[in-house]
Amino acid sequence: MKLLCILDSVEFPLAPTPAIARRAAALLAQQGHMVHFLELYDGETLPAELPGCGRTLLPFSDERVMNRVLEFGNPGGTPVPLRLLKLCAHPAAALAAVRQIAFKKPRRISAAKKAIESLDARCHFDAAVAVAAPYAGSFALASARFGGKKASWQMDPYAANRSYNAPGAFDREKQLLEALDAVFIAPSMKQYYAPGAPLERFAGKAHVLDFPSLVPPPAAPAVTGKSSRLRCVFVGSLYPTLRTPHYALELFCTLNDPNLELVFVGGGWENYPADLLEPYRKILGDRLIVTGPLPAKQAAEELAKADVLLSLGNGVDNQVPSKIFEYFAAGRPVLHLAKLENDPCRPYFDRWPLALTLLESEGTGPDALTRLSAFLAEKGRCRLPFEEAARLFESNTPQAAARCLEETLGG
Secondary structure, three states, X not given: OEEEEEEEOOOOOOOHHHHHHHHXXXXXXXXXXXXXXXEEEOOXXXXXXXXXXXXXXXXXXXXXXHHHHOHHHOOOOOOHHHHHHHHOOOHHHHHHHHHHHHOOOOHHHHHHHHHHHHXXXXXXXXXXXXXXXXXXXXXXXXXXOOOOEEEEEEOOOOOOOOOOOOOOXXXXXXXXXXXXOEEEEXXXXXXXXXXXXXXXXXXXXXXXXXXXXXXXXXXXOOOOOOOOOEEEEEEOOOEOOOEOOHHHHXXXXXXXXXXXXXXXXXXXXHHOOOOOOHHHHHHHHHHEEEEEOOOHHHHHHHHHOOOEEEEEOOOOOOOOOOHHHHHHHHOOOXXXXXXXXXXXXXXXXXXXXXXXXXXXXXXXXXXXXXXXXXXXXXXXXXOOOHHHHHHHOHHHOHHHHHHHHHHHHOO
């Protein structure tokens, strides 16, 4: 099979989605398939190059600058008129904004479409898969003249994505699916293809492909200065409406165990009041550690020093953070704090022998504290080998994803 894989890292150069897809596609290349990557990137952070795979780079420096100056359209921050005034100092970025906001014709889609057609004329691909989100590559592929099968690998939903308002919502997603031969969806997205759901008539094109994020962990860095206390560590970013630290802070303060540390590694604190942590520090003192964003190597060191890993549930029921598979790969006990009864992560944690899930609605009463104390005492220093994680979550390995892509697109 000759496969074109379209990846988009313009907004978020270090996002896990492209890396997840690269692993699966690279396995296809190792099996003798011809794989070529079309990389839409920010013109600054070069995507990883994989041996045995071809690639074409498509830079979008104008959109990188546009996004930064306009602060990704986020509410709050710099007043909008001032953002627009700053944009005037960057003509290429200003033009990109006019195309995208005023005319609804982002350059990324038109440029990607042109590149897809050019590559197909030269290579005559059997299939192409555009990885989303972002969805620019999927829309470009859908409108392109292309001789092979067209597919979108949707790791995040489009119309049902509650993190932003998708232009055109389900009507536009239906137009996208009309032009595709196949769509790969996460398990939590099956609900939108069920009888009576908005995408019901496209159920025959939908193939469930779980997140292939489970890979052997890198060699653990040497750990120095490890505390004798049990160390519970969260690694990731916080978002005010999606993933919040409040329940964890309340829980650990109410428990107030002198032999327990709570560590937050990562960013997002700037989205909260500057004095948020003060009442918790008064109780926990040096047992509450907030590092802020760290380079990857230092973040890995913090994870290696963890006895228990902390997972904070999302406030939406259709997105699973790829971070949880990194936790499983590390073989550590995981404390998962769920916001929702139907948290899509819960089925995964139900399979992990070293996991405890507490619902925010349970609060910090005696029952929750008893369960937490027992879990930390019984499993706080337990470990499982990666081989056990791979057995439990075989469908979350790159090998499983490569098989699914090969069976669906190579037939």
